[in-house]
Amino acid sequence: MKTCRPLPICLAALTLACALVAHDRARSPVRIPDLPGFQTLKCDFHIHTVFSDGKVWPDIRAEEAWREGLDAIAVTDHIEYQPHKADLPTAHNRSHEIAQAHGQTLDLIVIRGSEITRAMPPGHLNAIFLQDARALDVPDWRASLAEAQRQGAFIFWNHPGWTGQQADGVSRWYPEHTELVNSNQLHGIEVVNGREYYPEAHAWCLEKNLTMLSNSDIHNPLGLDYDLHLNDHRPLTLVFARERTADSIKEALVARRTAVYSGTVLVGREEFLRPIFERSIRVKTPQVRVRGKGSAMVQIHNDSDVTYVLRPETEDPDLSFPGEVRLPGGKTALLQVRGRAEDRQAERVVNLLCAVTNLLVRPNVPLKAAIEFNVTLLPK
Ligand SMILES: [Zn+2]
Numbered sequence: 596m597k598t599c600r601p602l603p604i605c606l607a608a609l610t611l612a613c614a615l616v617a618h619d620r621a622r623s624p625v626r627i628p629d630l631p632g633f634q635t636l637k638c639d640f641h642i643h644t645v646f647s648d649g650k651v652w653p654d655i656r657a658e659e660a661w662r663e664g665l666d667a668i669a670v671t672d673h674i675e676y677q678p679h680k681a682d683l684p685t686a687h688n689r690s691h692e693i694a695q696a697h698g699q700t701l702d703l704i705v706i707r708g709s710e711i712t713r714a715m716p717p718g719h720l721n722a723i724f725l726q727d728a729r730a731l732d733v734p735d736w737r738a739s740l741a742e743a744q745r746q747g748a749f750i751f752w753n754h755p756g757w758t759g760q761q762a763d764g765v766s767r768w769y770p771e772h773t774e775l776v777n778s779n780q781l782h783g784i785e786v787v788n789g790r791e792y793y794p795e796a797h798a799w800c801l802e803k804n805l806t807m808l809s810n811s812d813i814h815n816p817l818g819l820d821y822d823l824h825l826n827d828h829r830p831l832t833l834v835f836a837r838e839r840t841a842d843s844i845k846e847a848l849v850a851r852r853t854a855v856y857s858g859t860v861l862v863g864r865e866e867f868l869r870p871i872f873e874r875s876i877r878v879k880t881p882q883v884r885v886r887g888k889g890s891a892m893v894q895i896h897n898d899s900d901v902t903y904v905l906r907p908e909t910e911d912p913d914l915s916f917p918g919e920v921r922l923p924g925g926k927t928a929l930l931q932v933r934g935r936a937e938d939r940q941a942e943r944v945v946n947l948l949c950a951v952t953n954l955l956v957r958p959n960v961p962l963k964a965a966i967e968f969n970v971t972l973l974p975k
């Protein structure tokens with residue numbers, strides 16, 4: 596006699612099949628601690644769409660950013676470079692309008708911007724927090740920047756070492772940049788653009804008190820340029836803002852309260868990087884025992900998504916430390932400490948000074964930070 600498979604089993608098989616092909620429309624938060632009095636907002640202020648030379652419709656830019664855990668983006672299509680205009684007429688404000696409409700449904704802040712695209716000097720500059728991008732479309736770059744200033748824009752220099760304008764990849768400061776700083780028409784510089792880091796720009800931001808920025812300058816769909824499922828991420832400008840609003844972001848940018856998060860590296864002023872590091876890590880075993888020349892494991896938890904790479908620098912008469920310690924993001928790592936004497940007996944507070952080699956407070960200068968724990972030394 597023919598029997599029929601019970602219906603619940605068929606449904607279970609169907610549910611399983613759906614689960615195997617489901618694609619979640621979900622956001623992955625970027626975990627970097629807030630600073631005292633400020634929220635750490637994750638932002639990208641340099642993005643292209645089909646309205647200049649990008650390959651993506653603007654609302655997709657908002658969705659990509661929301662999913663990647665960003666708080667704010669600026670869509671900054673080129674004013675002067677419009678390679679798609681035979682198919683899509685020039686409309687300087689449209690990419691912002693389309694991206695912002697979708698951003699509003701996602702609680703993502705979308706800022707109106709444009710890329711003023713000129714030969715070096717002054718090179719390419721982004722103006723963000725614009726009122727009307729169309730007014731920047733004038734022949735003279737000085738007039739374009741004066742108009743951006745009149746609209747209250749925050750203006751920064753893009754990719755100063757881009758090989759498209761500097762064949763040797765070295766960033767150069769021209770008299771025109773001094774002119775712009777002096778007329779309050781240049782407020783920041785991209786220290787990172789895409790996967791490039793410009794040490795000269797990093798130094799200039801410190802010398803001239805300019806805002807450090809780190810942006811993707813993305814033209815392709817994000818997933819074509821970044822392996823998001825392999826811990827890769829677009830470069831982010833971290834903005835230390837009083838509130839999660841566009842006005843607060845602008846206030847923080849003007850006040851130079853930013854840092855750069857690119858790949859595995861953080862770049863920024865020490866006053867920002869130190870609390871980020873100190874608020875990320877926690878010693879879970881603050882009291883360990885070392886017997887003779889044996890060893891103990893200090894457990895250190897890292898609450899952030901940044902993997903910190905430490906190079907211990909303390910010379911200790913009683914203990915030796917490894918040459919390098921990695922604290923992977925979101926995990927608890929082991930720091931092995933080893934005794935130097937067979938018969939020593941003491942209670943010790945260890946303040947292990949480390950260079951955090953992937954946190955740069957100046958070009959080639961890492962942040963120095965201490966990790967504190969107690970060690971009971973016992974004879975063998
Ligand atoms: Zn550019």
Ligand SMILES: [Zn+2]
Nearest residue numbers: 641643710812
């Ligand atoms: Zn660009």
